[in-house]
Amino acid sequence: MSPILVFSVIAGYFLLLMGISHFTSKTSDNTTFFTANRQSPWFLVAYGMVGASLSGVTFISVPGEVGNTAWTYLQFVMGNMVGYAIIALVLIPLFYKLKLVSIYEYLKDRFGQNSYYAGASFFLISQTIGASFRLFLAAVVLQIAFFDAFGIPFYVTVLTTIFLIWLYTFRGGIKTIVWTDTLQTTFLLLAVIISIGVIINHMDLKTSEVFSVISESKMSKIFDWDWRSNRNFFKTFLAGVFITIAMNGLDQNVMQKNLTCKNQKDAQKNIFWFSITFFFSTLLFLALGVLLYKYALDQNIPIPERSDDLYPFLALNQFGIFAGIVFLLGIIAAAFSSADSALTALTTSFCVDILDIQKKEKNQKNIRLWVHIGFTLIMFLVIVIFNAINDSSVVSAVFKVAGFTYGPLLGVFAFGLMTKRTVKDKWVPVVCIIAPILSVILDQNSVTWFYGYKFGFEILLVNAAITFFGLWTLYIRKPGFL
Template sequence: MSPALLFCILIAYFALLLGVAWLTSRKADNDSFFIGNKSSNWMLVAFGMVGTTLSGVTFVSVPGAVGRDGFGYLQVLIGYVIGYIAVVYLLLPLYYRMKLTSIYHYLDVRLGRRAYQSGAGFFILSRLFGATARLYLVVAVLQSIILDSLGVPFWLTTFVILGMILLYTYQGGVKTIVWTDTLQTTCMLFGLFACAWFLLGELDLSIPQALGRMQESGLAHVFTTDVDAPGFWLKQIVAGAFITITMTGLDQEMMQKTISVKTLGDSQKNLLSLTAVLVVVLSAFLFLGGLLYLYAPLAGVTATGDRIFPAVVMGHLPAAVQIVFLIALISALFPSADGAITALTSTFCIDILGIKRRADLSEAGQVRLRRHVHLAFAFLFLVMVMVFKWLDDPSMIGVVLKVAGYTYGPLLGLFAFGMATKRALNDRLVPFVTIGAPILCALLEHYQSYLLGSYRLGLELLIVNGALVFAGLFAISRRAGASPAPVAA
């Protein structure tokens, strides 16, 4: 298919997003941008969050990883379900009881200002690295299938896409994103199931027959029983639960949309519905991956990992399927990037700059400051995407989960300490603990062959990081009501 035609489809899709943004952002204010005026429909939020949770990394990397890991990702998915249940019944009631706009305000109330700013700072790092890794992957695919042939440089593609995202989030924020994410999730899921259905037809297989072929080819194994392996089933399930607790329940982007729903009950229904849909959708992505690896040898495709899905579709499937794939890919791109930029803007303005506490700023001044921060984060996204292009890792889902282990671990430790103990902190020492724990984890991972023998760290690094933060906080804490120990100036 002509790259020029595909480019026109991309522009038309963006025009549709702009139309939705215009309709939803009229009369929007700062409360609309930050929490959607607390009036979002829980069903729309739940469905739209599917796209945010999955992103372009899931769309390309999860099917691509089947060739290496089989259906091993199902181990993590079991953990996800446990994690979502914990978020629904432990964290959401806390957030609604405290009427939070930023979930990190809990840390301010419970542990002090330094803990609050440390939590917000690590969220900013987490989302900045994670969202730009996801954005890089999809931009790289668009570049290879459309824009390289048109002579458009990679940096310009990234710049234009970020400009598009700014245009439709600049005014409405969460109020707009709830609707645009719903549209984009619909397109992404249609693309997933359409591609799977077409490949089944090309292979002339029913679903049970396809699963049988995958089993014969070694593509459908699920559980890893080697205790020392990074993919050992128990480690994957436990790590999956904590990944969800941190990357959803302790993540301002995900919770910003969830707490934009008016009542706690509806918000809980939102996340439980999201959990059920994710189980079906992630299982479908793994099934699609198996189909791709069954089809690739027949078509002479040698690509693997993140590159197999676009290589099969754009090189060997009909034009109609290519269009569906392109729209689904773009739909997977935008939800992860638009929500991240909006959430980072909210966190920086509310938690770092204290925009709601500043009496010197009028409403117009707050809006002006928020827009400047929004533009600054878009620029940072551009820089980080170019860094990931330089690194060019073949499997970006591994990068995203590795970054999460280092940056969400301090959040896990902070919230766990606040909720599980009643001890008071020496607030001045909190940043040393939250920065020191990831450094210790990096040293542990680097020297694990000497320290741990044949055992290899995997996703459980997140839990180790959180446990180190918890232990460090306990060491600098005192019983509630006890006099603080003197600290040298």
């Protein structure tokens, strides 16, 4: 694919985003930026959240990972469905009742100021690293597809990419994101559907034969019952439930979109319909994975060493120009639909939770603007550092550690919702720091200490449990409390 064609695709895509930004940010203010004036149609939010939830990591990794772990990822997604139901039935009513802008305001009301700052800080750290990592993957693809041809250094690629995201989000904020997410979800799903269609056409398969190829493949195995495996069904399913609650229900990035709906009932409909759409979208990615490996085998194409490289390699080099263009749009959409909302959520959380912007009488809009610029620069620096490390094992470790920071959030919220106990607020941040440290130690030594047992996603539950127990020890006895 020629660099000029790639440039034209990217330029056209961003012109669409800028057009949406222009129409959604008219007469915008801080309320528009933070909550979209709570006027978003629920079905629009539900559809757009699919792209944001899948992200660039899922777009590239899930099809390739089929060659390593088959369809066992679907066990995790099954758990996700239960997690989304809990979010809809428990968290959504709570957040709407309290009329929150940032969901971490709940911690201030429940425990105190220190707990509030701890929850917001863990979110800011996790989201900054996670969003930067996802955008890093997209920047790498753009570097290979376009910028390398002109000798443009990687940091310029990153700076250009993140500046464009800032450009279409700095005025309308979450209101713009709700609408751009629908466009990005469409491109993401089209990329998968068209890729499947291209493979079917190249392999001259009939519709009935496609289902047979997928169902009869060893790569379509869903369930793993080995108790020591990190893909064991019970571990993976339960992790799917609680990771969804922690990384969606307790994540300002995701919940901010849900809280833009007109009322609680609309927000709940949004969650239920989104989860169903998300499940079938994941099935598409897994089916694509089986077909990618089948295609490569039939065409005698060597499988890349890194499973993440399989889909990009075939889409950009084997499937033709049209499929390559759609793939490029898909990876950009997948990465940006998570990065742009993350940038908006980071700005919202810092302004509301740390700066308490709502109590400032003057310069609210300017403060928000500078915070938005600040997080844009921070994400740029984090991505450049990822690239400088240039060691996939180190980068993966950093990203995994960022995932550990959701454990304290899950533990603190669970403690707040499941008990009536009050705690010594000043010690809550200490507990939230100790819990992930102990979890990392357990994760690193589980094989030696627990007879070959390997922690998978369920390490989040251990992390949350340590936090919960730690808070239990901080109990303050007051009349009327258990």
